[in-house]
Amino acid sequence: MAQMCSTCRGKGYANFGNGTESCPMCDGTGVAWDPGREFTYEMGPFTLNAPAVAVATNTQNYSGAATTSNLLQGVSCQIANYPFRCMFVMSRSTFPFAIQPSDAGSGSGRYFVPQQTMVHSENFFGDSRHPMPWPTPYIFQRNQNITANVQDLAGATGFASVTNGSPNVTWISGGLFNVATAFGPPFPGAGIWAGATINIGGVNYVISSALGSGVTSQTTLVLAANYAGTTNANIAYAVSNTIRIAFKGQELSNQAVSAPPAS
Numbered sequence: 001m002a003q004m005c006s007t008c009r010g011k012g013y014a015n016f017g018n019g020t021e022s023c024p025m026c027d028g029t030g031v032a033w034d035p036g037r038e039f040t041y042e043m044g045p046f047t048l049n050a051p052a053v054a055v056a057t058n059t060q061n062y063s064g065a066a067t068t069s070n071l072l073q074g075v076s077c078q079i080a081n082y083p084f085r086c087m088f089v090m091s092r093s094t095f096p097f098a099i100q101p102s103d104a105g106s107g108s109g110r111y112f113v114p115q116q117t118m119v120h121s122e123n124f125f126g127d128s129r130h131p132m133p134w135p136t137p138y139i140f141q142r143n144q145n146i147t148a149n150v151q152d153l154a155g156a157t158g159f160a161s162v163t164n165g166s167p168n169v170t171w172i173s174g175g176l177f178n179v180a181t182a183f184g185p186p187f188p189g190a191g192i193w194a195g196a197t198i199n200i201g202g203v204n205y206v207i208s209s210a211l212g213s214g215v216t217s218q219t220t221l222v223l224a225a226n227y228a229g230t231t232n233a234n235i236a237y238a239v240s241n242t243i244r245i246a247f248k249g250q251e252l253s254n255q256a257v258s259a260p261p262a263s
Ligand SMILES: [Zn+2]
Pocket: 005, 006, 007, 008, 009, 010, 011, 012, 013, 023, 024, 025, 026, 027, 028, 029, 030, 031
């Protein structure tokens, strides 16, 4: 049960001598401000452009979800038994991604970005070292889902040719190797795949980050160490993006009342 506002005693309005006005302490809600308890929800981790051998775990909450596609629709994170006032959003990911988050509990599934639009992760979450504040906090109702459509922007899956004892990987089909550079600090100009993990036939290797090495074209890349498996002219590869999304704020135990008590 909600604690009522001590200024208006839950009525939502008060008489300050100039007639009746909406209560300034509770914005006319009649409910006392609830400082709440610090709480963090996390969506994920989930992996896009995952190797075919990856097995999803706990898919109900998309914790451990994995797909060979670059897109997951309707990933979710359930709010527990108290309303949750979201004040910060954060993300950690291998590569940047695009996202369309929504409040599935709002009836219409209200989106936090325009419909049919996916927003670049850094524009929604900041750079993850600095949480992105929501100047207008949003309250998710209890037992409802925060959902999101998420699309990887930098990984790929496909087939390549490799030779035992050689660090060279040659593209055959599927997603081309990513020759883009990472943006922003700390290392602008570095290849976005430099030092990244590439799964070849179910085994993880590291792409070289040495100067002039790494991804040398859309069809050729160099590993940090020699390929140690069996020579194969058409083997599956995957450069994956593993993503975790966090919502930080407060659990509210002082739940909203349906109507203030009669005066
Ligand atoms: Zn009040």
